[in-house]
Amino acid sequence: MYFDRDTLLSLLAYARDMHPREIFLVIRGRRFKDGILVEDFLLPTSTILGEGFAVFNPYTIPIDFKIIGTVHSHPSGVLKPSIDDYNHMYGFIMVIIAYPYASISDVAVFDAKGEPLKFEVI
Numbered sequence: 001m002y003f004d005r006d007t008l009l010s011l012l013a014y015a016r017d018m019h020p021r022e023i024f025l026v027i028r029g030r031r032f033k034d035g036i037l038v039e040d041f042l043l044p045t046s047t048i049l050g051e052g053f054a055v056f057n058p059y060t061i062p063i064d065f066k067i068i069g070t071v072h073s074h075p076s077g078v079l080k081p082s083i084d085d086y087n088h089m090y091g092f093i094m095v096i097i098a099y100p101y102a103s104i105s106d107v108a109v110f111d112a113k114g115e116p117l118k119f120e121v122i
Helices: 005-018 083-087
Strands: 024-032 035-042 048-050 053-055 067-074 093-098 107-111
Touching: 005 035, 005 067, 005 093, 005 107, 035 067, 035 093
Parallel strands: 067 093
Antiparallel strands: 024 035, 024 067, 048 053, 093 107
16 A cells, blocks of 8 residues: 555645544545555545534545545544444545644555555655
8 A cells, every 4th residue: 555645745734724624535546466556636526524524425426447445534633433434435445644634643544344554655
């Protein structure tokens, strides 16, 4: 599992700028034999970002075969998925960015089964 450096830095900055509101984005990338590369992200139309929640309509997500999952923030600082997170997972991976949104130590990635994934920044 790999993140493009500029993409990850942009996600951290966006989460910082939106705090205390939660962010929600779909992430785009490519799957390879040895993993996944996260390359960029999109904000689905009609997404509502609030304090402690984010709501999106999955029908507004474009048909795009490069969409591999979602990213959202946890303003509480908790880097573990909630039951709601699991119930609303979209794609192969779920990325959580937690307060204070300062570095890669504030980022966690999970697969569709909820298992943590190790990642590298390239």
